[in-house]
Amino acid sequence: MKKSQTFSLLKRKDFRLLFYVQVFSSFGNWLDVLAINALISFQWGLDLRANAASVIVMFLPYIVIGPLSSVWIDRYDQKKVMMFSTLFHVMVIFGFFVAPNIWVLLALIFLKSSLASVFEPARQSSNRKVVPNEYMAEASSLSQIVLNVTKIVAPLMGGVLLVMTKPQMIFLIEGIMYGMALMLIFKLPAFEKGGQENCIAKASYWVDFKEGFSLIRSNRLLLSAISITSISMFINFLYDSFFAPLSLSLGLDKTGYGLISSALGAGSVTGSFLCGTYTNWRKNPLRFMSIGRIISGVFMLLVGLGCYGFVHGNLLFWMIVFAMIGCVGTALFVPYGFILTTETPANMLGRISAFSTAIQSASSLLAPVIGSLLGKWLCLASVFTVSAVTFILLGSVSFFITNNKKSYEKKNLVKEQA
Template structure:
């Protein structure tokens, strides 16, 4: 078949609409990241435990609410779910503006993230409905680019707004973004609710919930991809909170810290773009993911050695290293999204997305505590070196698995 033109998927109106919905929604999700902490620390003068509680409220719904609501997501019209969750999130964002204290704010954070944990599996399923099979690799790479760009730019924009106004104004801007996404969703077509062929109508909620777990257990490609990604997320969050002290150890100042963060993000965006441009990885995405872990680990060892004086103060050297780490890191997430959509029957996509996100979120909650303990006991360099070795081991072990030779089967559709 003739190769598809890179990102020609944007010629499809329904995908363009869903793309802009994701951009607005994702930007809204990350815009208040700094504002919440600023409100807690500077406006209310609370201690670090309050900031930690806010982080827990941001992750907990992905672990609990997402999986429990996944059957409901698969049973319902995805367009209506997207519209409902976005409308309520707009109201919650405005509610942040009027939050009188910490407990109300924590409740609002939990509610907003609960809605996000429902929105994302529904968006993934909606994308699967409007994207033809041949364009799934492009859709996965574009989705990853949106996530990477908004994770970088939204907090920066939020920080800029904080410099000019109080945190409450950031929350109002966030509400406007959700409102815009809400209005845009009405341009989406009706999305058919997919059902498994010959499935009895009397199947209970718990039986349907277990159906998702059964698929993960029985599908080696899908289960391997989920576990590689979840373990990788755990490793990433071992060190993710320590880039500021790392910059000091590398002999860089506050400006250098910002530049390195930007290099990491720019590398991630470039990697997602390259995955959309060069699609050979589709022949064996698991192998591609595994090789990416080994390369990431190798470069992470260089970062750990920087704590011992390697290239001390050499900003250009570290820009290149962090850009490569960000670029190679995409060798995990784009193929993972592709495997998730190609290996999951459409009527189960909400459940599988929610389950995998729950595992990753649980890892993200535990890892910073372990990383902080390692840094306290053995020094900052140990966190990065242990993470590097873990990446290399993970990649090597997954490359050695027999199911890495398996290629995703033709996409199974519900009838």
């Protein structure tokens, strides 16, 4: 098994700057999750419809604004795109600080997500320009580590701050985070525009827009990776909001709920690190993703059987199970990021990234509704059991339709030699 140094990329100044830009922007992006809900529910005393509306306007820009803006992201200087989107981010967060009512807050949430849907494809395109091909696996691993850590730490910190202060103070800290990201972006060098002149010379915006879909359709590996990831995200969100009642079904209390959630997050971070350290999966990342789906499904099946009462375990047992689900689950996202960046020309990465994010965001909106209906129609255990079986089927099918390993290795070797 080939071993590499996951953090060796941080020795490269340009990547190090982009890495810390992601750290601060991702931390700011997740810091206000609890603060927004606290502002709506506790400070303004609104009902669940307002909370649901905030979730909808948060995901909608990724489905609409991201893909529509992706052509311009590919055409123009990604450093400037990141700079202006982050600057406006700071201004929007200041709006959160003084928002007088729910309607203004919803508009600001929509603007914030719109800016994020522009920023992230630009950041990924910038990464592609500063990371050599032989380090793409490590870059994808580091990016996933940042995402997993900030998704855990930032809301936790936001929750602690809510105990001590008002939601507005959290928005202020969030604005400072984006401000620090902005200062780092200023230090980035001007990126080469390799291939972008061709984009500008295209006949129309829609020609460039359709070109992204054409690439996805014509590239079997890219299409398969996006399909597997999108379906997996849909399955994840079927059960993602049911961990609290799940804990009760497994015979755990509030402490157990917190610990299995922490184990899931810790497993995700560990898996991201291991995928960046041991990179032999690069020879056939799609098959690696498929095996990860099968193993995740097996562990998830244990959870479903535990809800039915067929599997019994103490707190430690369930912490190990969820840690494994999180760890093996990363067998999807790190290789997916690797495929996305290596199979997409640098001048089209903004479009491909935005299109794939749009599909995943649509899953984030639809799956919880279907999951809740499934839980009411059958039972909570059925949600986890159906998710587990679907994971196993998805992994099995994708495993058998994966490109022949030798042909992929040959293709990869030709790319590296070129």
